Amino acid sequence: MKVILKNISVLSILIIVLAACNSCNNKGPDDTLAFDQEPMLVNYANNFIIPNYTTFASDVDQLKTNVSTFTQTPSSDNLTSLRNSWKTALMNWQKVSVYEFGPAADVLLRENINLYPTDTTIIASNIVNGGYDLNSVSNYSAKGFQAIDYLINGTANTDAAIVAYFSDSLNGQKRCEYLSAVTSDISEKTTQVKNNWETYSTQFTISTGTDIGSSTGLMINALNRYWEVYLRDGKIGIPSGSRSFSGTPLPEKVEAYYYGEFSTDLCLEAVKNLKQLYLGGQAEGLDNYLIHYDAKTTSGESLNDAINAQFDKIIALLEEIGDPLRTQVVDNNAKAKEIFNEMQALAIMLKVDMPAAIGTLITYSDNDGD
Amino acid sequence: MKAYVSTILFLFVALTNINAQTVYGVVKSTKNEPVPYATIFVNKTSIAIRTKLDGSFELSKVPLGQIEIGVSHVEYSKAFKTIEIKSSDTRVEVNFNVEIKISNIDGVEAYAKKEKTNGIERLPDVQGVYLYAGKKNANLVIPDIVGNSATNNPRQIFAKVAGLNIWESDGAGLQLSIAARGLNPSRTSGFNTRLNGYDMSADAIGYPESYYTPPTEALQNIQVVRGAASLQYGTQFGGMVNFVKKQGPDSLKAQVVSRQTVGSFGLFNSFNSVGGTIKKWNYYTYVQRKQGNGWRDNSGFEMNSYFGNVNFKPNKRLTLGLDVTLMNYVAQQAGGLTDRMFELNPRQSIRERNWFNVTWNLAAFKVNYNINENIKFESNTFGLLASRKALGFLGGINRIDPLENRNLLSDQYKNFGNETRILHNYELNGNKCNLAFGFRLYKGFLDRRQGFGSANSDADFSFIPNNPESSEYIFPSKNVAFFAENIFRITENLSITPGARFEYISTESDGHFGQIYRDLAGNILDQEKIEESDKRTRSFPLFGIGVGYQINDQTEFYGNISQNYRAMTFNDMRVINPSLSVDPNLQDEKGHNADLGLRGKIGKIFNYDFTLFQLAYKQRIGLVQKVDPELYRAYRLRTNIADAKTHGLESFMELDIYRLCFTDSSNCSKRFTVFSNITVMDARYKDSQEPAYNNKKVELVPNLLMKYGVAYQNSKGFTVSYNFSYTSSHYTDATNAEFSANAVNGVIPSYWVMDLSLKQDLGKWRFEAGCNNLTNNMYFTRRAAGYPGPGIIPSDGRSFYATVQLTL
Incomplete structure (x- = not known):
């Protein structure tokens, strides 16, 4: 009996001690040399994300007002104001499109x-039939800024004809309603996101680390996904034919196709903004992160220098090709494809080299089941 | 008058003395030790008695003439002696010396009512053709475990097995997901799972997932052998889990057991079995139906299962057996939840169109032949015809179901194989040694299709034809292995067991996937069908050695180190995305298990097993971002990316308080036991090619696992059992994410659960009842990346059950 009790107590103590030791050993790797993420995250939240969303939200408000004025009184002047506010909003959208997380x-x-x-x-079918739910997945490509582009720039060849389109006795009313509905949808969602960032920014700035759920992890994934899919492919790759087997250009796939005169400007705005985001403006950014770890490319040069140089190269090429992009992708196809290739080179650095240096995982690529 | 009285008296005496003969004696073992509780009987009569503690017995009222006296005891070989009882004999002495059996699991011995265990035993050094010396193991005795057997509740059934992380994905017991030492519990893929000794997983090499859970009500034992099982059983780091089904009783021609269970949330389980022995034939068969609504919305299920076993024993040496298992179930899947949704209401479901269907058909033909006293031969030929289908919207749980065509993943499994083993007992320098050797032949085939099903809500598992985004692959596989393991008894107390296994594996993949290129709005730009085929052949040896030292009769010190591997699975070889490549030099995951332990008993009062272990899991397969230097594109390479080592201590202790306090009660059936099952462990990634993993904690390794239990049993057939289970928090991915928006990765917070079960025997009847999750805790044990989620999979809240069993 005594022996048993003694054995039990010795063994229990051993187990408790081991359990305690194990929880002590939960300190991770030595963190003293790690990059301090907090100033970078605070900089991003306070100087990039929130101010840009605020500006964008007020642009959308202005757009909504002008749509309202136009639909009440369709006229050439109101159309011009509407168009200008649409242009401003879409241009400023390029500064926030990348933050598709949270x-x-x-x-x-x-x-x-x-x-x-x-x-x-x-x-067309929505306008004629009515009863549409803009929140349904099947309507995603029938709304948004690009639907407005079609409605105010693509439904007729002259401003006068467009005004007539909206004041048409048979369908004009329905068309105005659709335009309003689409604009309200944009406004609703934009306001929601802008408001939620007031509270989300706290969570954003304290989620340090490099795991999948950390803010740095989210930023790098969002940045790469945007660059690859929406910028490199969406704005340049697909229209220039670089993403099709035949290589034939597809000019109707450019952004703001119906307005036609500032597609390249939009792309340029997006690239310049991304460069600023990478640099963190005048303060801490991802570039500091890479400098801290002395990150290198596969050929041994500084990764930060390489990324900066590549950004500048792409900006220069975009300035060269100019607008209208929908004719340039046909007439100047070789240059368009060259821009795509340079964007691809930058994608490699952002998707492979940068995450490896920082220690984050790219997770947005396809996962198969099981 | 005197004559009359004396005649009557004489007759009376004669009549009462017709059977007044007594046979008495002592039963001893061949080592001259007394054998208590052996059954002494007169063959072909109902006269029987048990021997006392000193082995002595007295059989009274023995009939005259030639009779056969037999002695039987579960641990000893049966012995018979024929004697002649004359009327002039009053007391006849018959003594026996019986040999310790190298036991077979011959099924329940009807002659001796076996003493009940506490639900857990250890496997002997040698059992049948298998060696277990020096290996950490546990043999669960299922009829002695009190728990919710209708739902196969793993917390209660596996409560005394050290260090198990248990996933609870459905409350009905359709899917068993357990793992030890920090391995991935998903569908018990960390263990080599077997049914009656033959494989039962989808493909032992390429897709070791077990979709079939043998019903607890049909089980006699569950054997769990840790990593050192790799030499005799092959792949998987966790070791081996063998589900041993019941056998028909020896002494009855037909015994019917019918169990009906009802439980919370519409649970109904009907289990009906009949088994028995007729001359040289022994059979056991059952039919089971289980259905319920599930604890969450959208989680109803229906299951039907059948099993039949027939054994033919033409003589004492040869046994031929045939097993057939058929099982089918359809379950609606509630889908996962985000962290926020789980906090608000864990019972909710936002997926109404997700379904799961499993069909599992197994057959095995078994030959057991005892060539002579020292050579045993066993050959199992087995085959599987099965399928698994998952249908539904499997996109992130933070998206609503767009109500379009659903994903459909459909697998067909066809495999068959043979394992043949021989056990040879021999003597070396006066000490008994055992050699076990054999081979394995296995041919597997998997047909995997992925595509789209209908856009409706029903359980329609048919594909939409001609869909360019679908993929189909066939995966043929072949496996040939030879192994040998030998127990060398150096002295009476010390045994050393070295072993080796040689493995040849061929895994092929052949198929196509469709790639569609779209613009941002989803319009198709181009599409192509890409054909891919691959073949990997490799062969390698595995070695291991174990040591066992008997400190005294009841205490053993043991240790072993054994190499393990986990073959690359079919998923590792499959490509369904052009931005994914498989490393041509991809290696199987290899490593080793090392145990150092002390186990034993102190009388019948205390039972313990402590093991220090190390599990080295090297060359783990994963994805790394790479750049193609020629095409200058980024792609993901599936390759061996990191090593991981798990260290820990597994401890198990059980104390019989009743026997402790009342020392003369060792032959009493009253029990009052408490047990503790505590495991501490830790694991980190090292040398990772993916920088994001370096020095991170390995996923699914809880630092602390604790289980406690109390059981009370009286001599009137009443048992009550209480269990407590605690699992500490752990990560679900290698980057140690705390939170993710789609809830696929994140922390699993620590959780605890309590269960209570009761049982009452009343002659032919048995009543069981219980409550699982007594305190109605809301918790979850897993996050899923695909079905049954994705997202958080909540565990069931409090539920009740009641069972009525009738034995005829």
Whole structure:
């Protein structure tokens, strides 16, 4: 009996001690030399994300007001004001499109407000039949900025004809309603995201680390996904034919196809903004992160220098090709494809080299089941 | 008058003395030790008695003439002696010396009512053709475990097995997901799973997932052998789990057992078995139906299963057996939840169109032949025809179901194989040694299709034809292995067991996937069908050695180190995305298990097993971002990316308080036991090619696992059992994410659960009842990346059950 009790107590103590030791050993790797993420995250939240969403939200408000004025009184002057506010909003959208995580991901902001090419057949059918639910997945390509582009720039050849389109006795009313509905949808979702960032920014700035759920992890994944799919492919790759087997250009797939005169400008704005994001403006950014770890490319040069140089190269090429992009992808196809290749080179650095240096995982690529 | 009285008296005496003969004696073992509780009987009569503690017995009222006296005891070989009882004999002495059996699991011995265990035993050094010396193992005795057997509740059934992480994906017991030492519990793929000794997983090499859970009500034992099982059983780091089904009783021609269970949330389980022995034939068969609504919305299920076993024993040496298992179930899947949804209401479901269907058909033909006293031969030929289908919207749980065509993943499994083993007992320097050797032949085939099903809500598992985004692959596989393991008894107390296994594996993949290129709005730009085929052949040896030292009769010190591997699975070889490549030099995951332990008993009062272990899991397969230097594109390479080592201590202790306090009660059937099952462990990644993993904690390794239990049993057939289970928090991915928006990765917070079960025997009847999750805790044990999620899979809240069993 005594022996048994003694054995039990010795063994129990051993187990408790081991359990305690194991929880002590839960300190991770030595963190003293790690990059301090907090200033970078605070900089991103306070100087990039929130101010840009605020500006964008007020642009959308202005757009909504102008749509309202136009639909009440369709006229050439009101159309011009409407168009200008649409241009401003879409240009400033290029500064926030990349942040598709957190509040924006919750409402699928990008897919909801700027999917292109827009589907004119569905738009026409919605207008004629009514009863549409803009929140349904099947209507994603029949709304957003690109639907507005079609409605105010693509439904006729002259401003006067467009005004007539909206004041038509038979369908004008329905068309105005559709335009309003689409604009309200943009406004609703934008306001929601902007408001949610007020509270989300706290969570964003304290989620340090490099695991999948950390803010750095989310930023790098969002940045890469945007660059690969929506910028490199969406704005340049697909229209220039670089993503099809035949290589034939597809000019109708550019952004703002119907307006036609500032597609390249939009792309340029997006690339310049991304470069600023990477640099963190005048303060801490991902570039500091890479400098801290002395990250190198496979050929041994500084990764930060290589990324900066590549950004500048792409910006220069975009300035060279200029607008209208929808004719340039046909007439100047070789240059368009060259821009795609340079964007691809930058994609490699952002998707392979940068995450490896920082220690994050790219997770947005396909996962198969099981 | 006197004559009359004396005649009557004489007759009376004669009559009462017709059977007044007594046979008495002592039963001893061949080592001259007394054998208590052996059954002494007169063959072909109902006269029987048990020997006392000193081995002595007295059989009274023995009939006259030639009779056969027999002695039987589960641990000893049966012995018979024929004697002649004359009327002039009053007391006849018959003594026996019986040999310790190298036991077979011959089924329940009807002659001696076996003493009940506490539900867990250890396997002997040698059992049948298998060697277990020096290996950490546990043999669960299922009829002695009190728990919810209708739902196969793993917390209660596996409560005394050290260090198990148990996933609870459905409350009905359709899917068993357990793992030890920090391995992945998904569908018990970390263990080599077997039914009655033959494989039962989808493909032992390429897809070691077990979709079939043998019903607890039909089981006699579950054997769990740790990593050192790799030499005799092959792949998997966790070791081997063998589900041993019941056998028909020896002494009855037909015994019917019918169990009906009802439980919370519409649970109904009907289990009906009949088994028995007729001359040289022994059979056991059952039919089971289980259905319920599930604890969450959208989680109803229906299951039907059948099993038949027939054994033919033409003589004492040869046994031929045939097993057939048929099982089918359809379950609606509630889908996962995000962290927020789980906090608000864990019972909710936002997926109404997800379904799961499993069909599992197994057959095996078994030959057991005892060539002579020292050579045993066993050959199992087995085959599987099965399928698994998952239908539904499997996109992230933070998206609503777009109500379009659903994903459909459909697998067909066809495999068959043979394992043949020989056990040879021999003597070396006066000490008994045992050699076990054999081979394995296995041919597997998997047909895997992935595509789209209908856009409706029903359980329609048919594909939409001609879909360019679908993929189909066939995966033929072949496996040939030879192994040998030998127990060398150096002294009476010390045994050393070295072993080796030689493995040849061929895994092929052949198929196609469709790639569609779209613009941002989803319009198709181009599409292509890409054909892919691959073949990997490799062969390698595995070695291991074990040591056992008997400190005294009841205490053993043991240790072993054994190499393990986990063959690359079919998923590792499959490509369904052009931005994914498989490393041409991809290696199987290899490593070793090392145990150092102390186990034993102190009388019948205390039972313990402590093991320090190390599990080295090297060359883990995963994905790394790479750049193609020629095409200058980024792609993901599936290759061996990191090593991981798990260290820990597994401890198990059980104390019989009743026997402790009342020392003269060792032959009493009253029990009052408590047990503790505590495991501590830790694991980290090292040398990772993917920088994001370096020095991170390995996923699914809880630092602390604790289980406690109390059981009370009286001599009137009443048992009550209480269990407590605790699992500490752990990560679900290698980057140690705390949270992710789609809830696929994140922390699993620590959780605890309590269960209570009761049983009452009343002659032919038995009543069982219980409550699982007594305190209605809301918790979850897993996050899923695909079905049954994706997202958090909540565990069931409090539930009740009641069972009525009738034995005829």
